[in-house]
Amino acid sequence: MTIDWSAFTPWSALSGGVLIGIATAMFALLGGRIAGISGIVGGLLGPSRGEVAWRAAFVIGLVGAPLIYEHFATLPMARVDAPSGALVAAGLLVGLGTRYASGCTSGHGICGLSRGSARSFAATATFMAAGFITVLLLRHVLRLWGA
Amino acid sequence: MNLFVSLVSGLVFGLGLIVSGMVNPAKVIAFLDLAGRWDPSLALVMAGAIAVGVPAFAVARRRTLALLGAPMKLPAARPIDRRVIIGSAVFGIGWGMAGFCPGPGLVALGMGVPQAIVFVPAMLAGMGLYALLERRKQTSTPQAQRLTPGGAGNRRA
Numbered sequence: 001m002t003i004d005w006s007a008f009t010p011w012s013a014l015s016g017g018v019l020i021g022i023a024t025a026m027f028a029l030l031g032g033r034i035a036g037i038s039g040i041v042g043g044l045l046g047p048s049r050g051e052v053a054w055r056a057a058f059v060i061g062l063v064g065a066p067l068i069y070e071h072f073a074t075l076p077m078a079r080v081d082a083p084s085g086a087l088v089a090a091g092l093l094v095g096l097g098t099r100y101a102s103g104c105t106s107g108h109g110i111c112g113l114s115r116g117s118a119r120s121f122a123a124t125a126t127f128m129a130a131g132f133i134t135v136l137l138l139r140h141v142l143r144l145w146g147a
Numbered sequence: 148m149n150l151f152v153s154l155v156s157g158l159v160f161g162l163g164l165i166v167s168g169m170v171n172p173a174k175v176i177a178f179l180d181l182a183g184r185w186d187p188s189l190a191l192v193m194a195g196a197i198a199v200g201v202p203a204f205a206v207a208r209r210r211t212l213a214l215l216g217a218p219m220k221l222p223a224a225r226p227i228d229r230r231v232i233i234g235s236a237v238f239g240i241g242w243g244m245a246g247f248c249p250g251p252g253l254v255a256l257g258m259g260v261p262q263a264i265v266f267v268p269a270m271l272a273g274m275g276l277y278a279l280l281e282r283r284k285q286t287s288t289p290q291a292q293r294l295t296p297g298g299a300g301n302r303r304a
Binding site: 001002003004007008009010012013014015016017018019020021022023024025026027028029030031032033034035037038041042045046051053054055057058059060061062063064065066067068069075076077078079080081082084086087088089090091092093094095096097098099100101102104105106108109110111113114115117118119122123124126127128129130131132133134135136138139140 | 149158161168169184187189200213218220224227234235236239241245254255266269272278
């Protein structure tokens with residue numbers, strides 16, 4: 001393993017992480033809920049009606065964040081190597097998988113680990129391992145894109 | 148749930164994702180690429196968030212009501228079952244393919260990133276498909292089985 005020191009951004013990573021932590025802390029302490037994105041969004045599509053407004057408000061805040069950020073600084077660029085077909089497949093897998101597992105990087109990876117949940121720890125270890133293996137296969141074995 | 152709290156939480160969460168660099172799928176992939184030139188940034192994003200989350204949830208766990216009066220709805224401990232492992236593995240494969248997970252995908256959509264305009268509808272379709280499959284399973288499960296604890300109930304994170 002070679003660490004790419006030129007790409008490593010420890011301070012912005014930590015401060016961005018602290019902001020995410022503040023958002024989940026607010027959501028739990030003031031609102032009494034877990035800030036899990038897949039659960040919040042998935043709940044808009046499932047049978048649990050009557051909880052649409054607060055879920056929509058959270059998503060509006062999330063999608064609107066770049067518009068606020070733009071007023072103070074230049075937005076970072078987002079580079080995606082995956083072709084369209086792969087993006088569609090990836091989206092389907094992320095949507096299905098996170099709902100089936102009852103959580104994603106936020107609900108299990110941040111909130112769950114903060115709560116010391118063994119189930120969330122297992123989830124986080126599993127999606128990290130699956131991500132490592134997928135990137136290894138795509139980039140170094142099959143050399144499909146982004147190599 | 149107070150709508151203003153929800154809106155501001157989503158906003159601060161999104162700003163955190165932008166500041167941390169995690170809206171850039173290339174940076175997420177660089178973390179997942181252990182065999183290449185590895186960028187450990189994502190680990191520090193999680194560390195920063197968890198450092199704030201641990202004391203917050205330690206307080207939240209002891210309360211039955213949130214500070215604004217709504218009932219505290221934290222998930223009860225559940226066993227590590229097939230659902231959480233298979234679901235997380237499927238999610239991890241999609242995450243590794245594109246470099247998007249749900250939060251950054253939605254923020255990138257707000258930035259107008261063309262690939263997010265492809266990814267997010269597909270993700271919503273995947274979530275919708277899950278809701279459809281669960282509903283079908285529930286209607287086809289006999290009543291007695293549905294009432295068994297741990298049976299096909301309404302599960303949420």
